[in-house]
Amino acid sequence: MLTSQRKALIAERLNRDGEIVAKTLAAELDLSEDTIRRDLREMASEGLLKRVHGGALPLSPPLPDFAARQSLATDEKAALGARAAAMVAPGQVIFLDGGTTTAALARALPRSFPFTVVTHSPTIACELERHPTAEVVLIGGRLYKHSMVTTGAMALDAIRGLKADIYFMGVTAAHPTHGLTTGDMEEAATKRTIAENAAVTWILLTHEKLGLASPWRIMPLPAATGLIVPAGLTPEALAPYRETGVEIAEA
Incomplete structure (x- = not known):
């Protein structure tokens, strides 16, 4: 699975489930947990999610003034x-x-x-x-x-x-x-x-x-x-x- 495909799947699961558990997703996709964690780090740096211990959460949108x-x-x-x-x-x-x-x-x-x-x-x-x-x-x-x-x-x-x-x-x-x-x-x-x-x-x-x-x-x-x-x-x-x-x- 390409990196772009994994990230699209992560975004879809985050929207559906409200959280990502890196260990669970890695097992489901038959990938290393390090691969999923790297994807999550990159997506967090792009402002797409919030990294937490063991996975990720949706990022609350910036509040208006x-x-x-x-x-x-x-x-x-x-x-x-x-x-x-x-x-x-x-x-x-x-x-x-x-x-x-x-x-x-x-x-x-x-x-x-x-x-x-x-x-x-x-x-x-x-x-x-x-x-x-x-x-x-x-x-x-x-x-x-x-x-x-x-x-x-x-x-x-x-x-x-x-x-x-x-x-x-x-x-x-x-x-x-x-x-x-x-x-x-x-x-x-x-x-x-x-x-x-x-x-x-x-x-x-x-x-x-x-x-x-x-x-x-x-x-x-x-x-x-x-x-x-x-x-x-x-x-x-x-x-x-x-x-x-x-x-x-x-x-």
Whole structure:
């Protein structure tokens, strides 16, 4: 089988199955595992897939900028935000991640009792400007403009000084085996530190983020308390996530 034929087959299987296991594919094609791994390395360098231990995953597509993302899947994000907002109790300290899905959550937060919102996102803080009962604490640091969040040593020091009751995290991809990932190294470290300083961590996921992987790992899936996902996903789509033991709430 020619190299081009193998790569076409790999791309087709990746699209069909959502992952490539190098050992399994090599046995199926009666080739050496080194041959398949070389193909995967070359395809990864061409931006066609993401290499992981033992094989490959689909590469999550580059996110559009923040302003463009605000107009994407607005109904789905509103439903996720409302489901998450219903988890907030009076007097709690919640940490809101940056992103357009958590912005929908900020707009849905209860207005009938007081609580505190900590965030490292200026856009989330602005969403809460006119909220009548939320006290807002804004974490400073270097602004990562793509996601409109602060990162770096200043942000991490402030985050380590708090203990949140709930952290609502946004990610760019979630995979049952390869965990929760995002596109920036410092942003991944910031999210991980927030989760380490929260009693529980819930992940808000629009449907297109499932089954993919971005370059930088935040943490394994079982480290999260639960996932908030859109209603209507098939049992087959959710089964690999349930098997990790993570709780799933449908919006």
